[in-house]
Amino acid sequence: MNIQDKKQEILKAFQFRHAAKTFQVDKKIPQEDFHFILETARLSPSSFGYEPWKILVVQNKEIREKLMPCTWGGKGQLQTASHFILIFSRNEKDMHHESPYIQHMMDANGLPEESQKIRRSIFKTFQESDFKLLESSRAMFDWSSKQSYIALANMMTSAAQIGIDSCPIEGFDKDKVEQVLREEGILTGDNLELSVMAAFGYRVDEPRAKTRQSLDTLVNWV
Numbered sequence: 135m136n137i138q139d140k141k142q143e144i145l146k147a148f149q150f151r152h153a154a155k156t157f158q159v160d161k162k163i164p165q166e167d168f169h170f171i172l173e174t175a176r177l178s179p180s181s182f183g184y185e186p187w188k189i190l191v192v193q194n195k196e197i198r199e200k201l202m203p204c205t206w207g208g209k210g211q212l213q214t215a216s217h218f219i220l221i222f223s224r225n226e227k228d229m230h231h232e233s234p235y236i237q238h239m240m241d242a243n244g245l246p247e248e249s250q251k252i253r254r255s256i257f258k259t260f261q262e263s264d265f266k267l268l269e270s271s272r273a274m275f276d277w278s279s280k281q282s283y284i285a286l287a288n289m290m291t292s293a294a295q296i297g298i299d300s301c302p303i304e305g306f307d308k309d310k311v312e313q314v315l316r317e318e319g320i321l322t323g324d325n326l327e328l329s330v331m332a333a334f335g336y337r338v339d340e341p342r343a344k345t346r347q348s349l350d351t352l353v354n355w356v
C-alpha cells in the first residue's frame with residue numbers, strides 16, 4: 135500500500151471512531167482481535183518507560199451490574215459492550231522515585247547500576263521540581279493517569295482500524311467504583327486507582343457527523 139492510501143485508511147479509522155453509547159449484544163469481538171487491541175496498550179509509550187497502568191477486563195455480568203449505579207456515563211455500554219475495561223494507574227506508592235516498583239522496572243529494563251544511578255537522580259529532580267509530583271498524592275496519580283490515557287487512545291484507534299467501536303468513559307464516581315471492586319475482592323492493595331473506563335463492541339446506531347474546531351483554531355505556528 136502506498137503512503138497516500140495508508141494515510142486515507144488511517145484517517146478513515148479516525149472518522150469511524152466515535153463514542154458509541156450502545157453495542158450489538160449478540161456480536162462479540164473475537165478473542166484474537168481483542169488481544170490485538172490490548173497489545174497496542176501494552177506497546178504504548180510511558181514516561182521514563184515505567185508503565186504506570188493496569189487493565190481490568192470486566193466480562194462478569196454481575197460485576198457489570200454492580201458498577202451500574204456508580205457509572206452514570208456508561209450505563210448503555212456496561213449493559214451491551216462485548217468487552218468492558220477499567221484502566222487503573224499506579225499512585226505514589228508505586229511511582230515515587232524511591233519505590234520498590236520503580237526499582238523493579240529499572241531492573242526489568244536491564245539498566246546497569248551506573249545508568250540506574252544517573253536515571254534515579256534525574257527522575258528525583260523530575261518528580262521534585264520539574265513536574266512537582268510530590269506536592270500531593272493527586273498530582274502523582276494524575277501524572278500516571280495522563281500516561282494511561284495514551285494507552286486508552288491507542289486502544290481506541292487500533293480498534294477503529296479493524297472496524298471495532300469503542301467509548302471512553304469518565305462518567306463514574308471513582309470512590310464508589312473502587313469500593314465496589316474492593317468489596318468484590320478485585321481491587322486489593324493500595325497502589326492502584328481507577329483512571330478511566332472504556333467499552334468495546336459493534337455499534338447499533340450510526341453516529342452524528344463529527345464536530346471539531348478547524349486546524350487553524352487548534353494549531354499555532356511560530
Ligand SMILES: Cc1cc2nc3c(=O)[nH]c(=O)nc-3n(C[C@H](O)[C@H](O)[C@H](O)COP(=O)(O)O)c2cc1C
Nearest residue numbers: 151152153155207208301302303304305306341344
Ligand atoms: C476522557 C473521556 C471521557 C469520556 N467520558 C464519556 C462518558 O462517560 N460517557 C460517554 O458516553 N462518552 C464519554 N466520552 C465521549 C465524548 O463525549 C466524545 O468523545 C466527544 O463528545 C466527541 O465525540 P466522538 O468521540 O463521538 O467523536 C468521553 C471521552 C473522553 C475522551
